[in-house]
Amino acid sequence: MSKEYNVAILGATGAVGTRMIQQLEQSTIPVKSLKLLASSRSAGKQLQFKGQPITVEEATPDSFAGIDLVLSSAGGSVSKKLLPEAVKRGAVCVDNTSAFRMEPDVPLVVPEVNEAALKNHHGIVANPNCSTIQMVVALEPIRKAFGLKQVIVSTYQAASGAGQSALNELKQEAQDYLDGKDIQDDAEILPTKGDKKHYPLAFNLLPQIDVFEDNGYTHEEWKMIHETKKIMLGDMNAKYIKVTATCVRVPVPIAHGETVYFTVDDPSVTVDQLREALKGAPGVVLQDNPAHQVYPQPLNAVGKRDTFVGRLRADEENPGSFNMWVVADNLLKGAAWNTVENAECLVKDNLI
């Protein structure tokens, strides 16, 4: 009989946590037991797993006694405090927060790109930022086939990337706007919970995700730059692939869009060769038929695990450089699914 796992989901009641439960239900992981953990505020709430009710418990260090696998999405400070306690008690944790991503001994993994890095874990595996994940899934088949020198990305990020409360705020603002009300005072969360000022997102664009760094980049942009390097080259400061990013929040509930401009090593590469490399690549669905107006759209990506790629075009003035458009469900491939997928790989590779 194959091994079965005692699993805990930390942050089980949030936008990502509830989707982790669904993704775990549909996964290949043999679950012996499931514990749902959250803050004291959510304790007592009942959620379903494979048709059975489970009562949410308050997360404490002792919650992890006997747990083999932790899937975590309860915020960076909670992860920092509790995951080392889980590891101490013998669990392996896949963490969706940014708490450990840049620790040298923590693998930062998108299985389609660097599954092999999982074997170097010391109890914690980090899930990258949502906007990074879908970009590297789309770029990796290209990098593998033709090399990759430079990436310039602009994001169109959905409200749910900032949590369920941001999603609710967007909908409230949208309704107020349609009712002819002033929506300036509706904003209490976006652009980012931790900052001083808040602006409405409905029918607007907010070129700030996360707080600002000293160099004028937001921390979200910093993540896209350095996580991409760590995932693709194993070093957050690797110089071979140059990356720059502008991250913008758009009034979309779920699924991020990205325009990705990239330069491959070989300037003779054609769009047809890129399409061949992307067709059938793991996790990628090519939706690229301009003649029939086929291209990725957020509304069509919601609820899917795939990363959708389209609008592939050569920069005709710069051989070897191309534009593309990438869309994925930020709560699934960008969070819950990538976490569960990492856990599936840990199980498959006997790393728990």
Added chain:
Amino acid sequence: MSKEYNVAILGATGAVGTRMIQQLEQSTIPVKSLKLLASSRSAGKQLQFKGQPITVEEATPDSFAGIDLVLSSAGGSVSKKLLPEAVKRGAVCVDNTSAFRMEPDVPLVVPEVNEAALKNHHGIVANPNCSTIQMVVALEPIRKAFGLKQVIVSTYQAASGAGQSALNELKQEAQDYLDGKDIQDDAEILPTKGDKKHYPLAFNLLPQIDVFEDNGYTHEEWKMIHETKKIMLGDMNAKYIKVTATCVRVPVPIAHGETVYFTVDDPSVTVDQLREALKGAPGVVLQDNPAHQVYPQPLNAVGKRDTFVGRLRADEENPGSFNMWVVADNLLKGAAWNTVENAECLVKDNLI
């Protein structure tokens, strides 16, 4: 006594046309008489100019008898048919459609960039595409000070760029979405009137504006590339400034956003030098203070004539390359105001 002008607005009842009336009211142009022209469907409608009612007339070749200045935004085919008739009758036309933009003897003018080109007109001056205008207003002070080699732009374009009916469609879809209805069948106009399939824009992103060219670019992207070259270098195929673009429609009613990645000639240029060049540049308002979360937003740009620039940052791995974020009211600076501004310059420079 200074000269006064008999003015006609062609397409006076549309989203841009009504704003042309407002912008003309607030302009320095001495208006002797104003004729409002539209299709037979809109004839008989009454609109106001400086408090006086004017009845909209059906546009015919003879409508232009005695007219000195035509401001036109009635669609490309109407411009192609009627503006040569107006020129034949002695009028000078500023056309907001794409009908004549690439004609070698038609100046394509954004006054902040190439006002001098107006003097070469032969009766028709073309207004560039909305997304091009705000980009070149932001780039010109930089080009003048430091030279410009390359531009990679991603747009976040408002629904109103596709006209009043697209704006109405967005609002209807948004309400239906909030009411829990399926919005797939609401779409009858976007992504673009002239194409076969239609998709909802509300809470979605559409990476198609205008129809597709054979090389996979949309015609909107083609316009951004070739109009930028014609405006900045006087030649739609000029090679010195390389330009590539991805144009995306976003669920915003009015005001386009753009992430603009650009490379200047001098790799030693700093962000502070760029800010100096942009401060006080014509038509530009610098909104760039990350410490206080100050950056351009569409909701704040609506109704303004300016182009708002922020999020200026160096690409730290590519000296001389930078990111910025540009927002402007696509119906004003992107259309009605740039048209009236061109007309003001024609008057000022004695070119009518």
